[in-house]
Amino acid sequence: MSLSRLVPSKGTRVLIIPIQSRTAAHAAPAAAAVKTGDEEPSFFQKIALRFQGIPLKGEAQRPKTMFDDLDKEFVPPEPLPALPKDFKEGPERDLANFPYPARSMYPPKTRLLMVPDSWCTPFHKITGTSGPYLFYGGLFAFLVNKELWVFEEQGHMLVGWLIFYLLVSRAVGHKLDASLYKGYTERMNYFKGLIQEDLKDAVEFRKTSAAETESLATVKEAFPTILKENMQLQLEAAYRKNVSNVSNELQRRINFLKETEEAKTRFERDIMLKWIVNGVEKQTQDSKDFRLKSKARSSVHQSLLWPF
Structure with a gap:
């Protein structure tokens, strides 16, 4: 902490x-x-x-x-937990010269309740253990004496x-x-x-x-047989499709011929009926005209014979 x-x-x-x-x-x-x-x-x-x-x-x-x-x-x-040693956020990361900072579990060692120990250890080689205390004490006294620290x-x-x-x-x-x-x-x-x-x-x-x-891997050994069977299935499917197409085409042509014959028969029947009807009507009209002419002739004869 x-x-x-x-x-x-x-x-x-x-x-x-x-x-x-x-x-x-x-x-x-x-x-x-x-x-x-x-x-x-x-x-x-x-x-x-x-x-x-x-x-x-x-x-x-x-x-x-x-x-x-x-x-x-x-x-x-x-x-x-610490970072893995070989972890890099990019290929250009230099871990040798710029390693990741390690997170310390405990606070660093201190002296006099507040001075870090790393500030004092460099003085030991020259002045001994009392050197850092004299240095920081003299620095504090100098700052206070010269009113740099007021x-x-x-x-x-x-x-x-x-x-x-x-x-x-x-x-x-x-x-x-x-x-x-x-x-x-x-x-x-x-x-x-x-x-x-x-x-x-x-x-x-x-x-x-x-x-x-x-x-x-299991199917790899039987793969040629599978290809052969697939080819046979494809050929069978193509044959069945062709047979179906031929059957449909034959049925279509038979239906066309049947419809053609039915249309021809119907046309002939209609023509025959029309010819008969027209013949009957013509004969009826001729007989009617003949009667009218006969009647007219008889009336003419009567008119000629009337004075006598």
């Missing part, structure tokens, strides 16, 4: 010691009296007992405070804020680390699920391809 970089897990620790106005001789009897329950502890004694984790009068269990979890470190169940009226509050920051980070830092690690694992599992869903189709295609390859 980034909050724990200012305080190492082992080494210097922050201790809060309550200061009382009484002397040590008066404090010992008071503590003994509180333990035996003879008298009620004062306000400052209650605070001191709270910091020490001693239950007060009338409390059956030891009180739980934020200082119980002080200086705890979160240890993940498994390390963070403290304002509220600059002293920085010390209190730093103490508060260190106290909170060491007290609840491991809980925040556990929460962040849990969120990280859940997000990684979510992306792994997406990858598995994307690869599901590829896996199915791979299985199908393997089955098709196996079936093709």
Whole structure:
């Protein structure tokens, strides 16, 4: 966790010691009296007992405070996954000169609660172990003396804020680390699920391809026979199609001749009926005309013979 970089897990620790106005001789009897329950502890004694984790009068269990979890470190169940050594996002990636940065599991080592250890180790070869402390102390004194680093009226509050920051980070830092690690694992599992869903189709295609390859290898030996049978089936289908075409053509021509004969017979019948009808009508008309002429002749003879 980034909050724990200012305080190492082992080494210097922050201790809060309550200061009382009484002397040590008066404090010992008071503590003994509180333990035996003879008298009620004062306000400052209650605070001191709270910091020490001693239950007060009338409390059956030891009180739980934020200082119980002080200086705890979160240890993940498994390390963070690293990139494969041969992974490249492009063929032109130079992994020899520009490798991928490794994600550290724990914060780097520090000195004086805030100074990185990598800033101090280069001085050891020349000045020894005390060199970096003298250098940074002298640099701080130089900046303050020359007023390059100016403290304002509220600059002293920085010390209190730093103490508060260190106290909170060491007290609840491991809980925040556990929460962040849990969120990280859940997000990684979510992306792994997406990858598995994307690869599901590829896996199915791979299985199908393997089955098709196996079936093709099985059929490969009998492939000439299969081609021969397919050719025979095609020839049989072509023969049946030709026979069907010939049958349809013959049927069409027979139907045409039948329709032609029926039309010819019907035409002859119509002509014969028309000729007969016309003959009958002509004969009827001739007989009618003959009667009219005969009648006219008889009337003429009568008119000629009337005067006599």
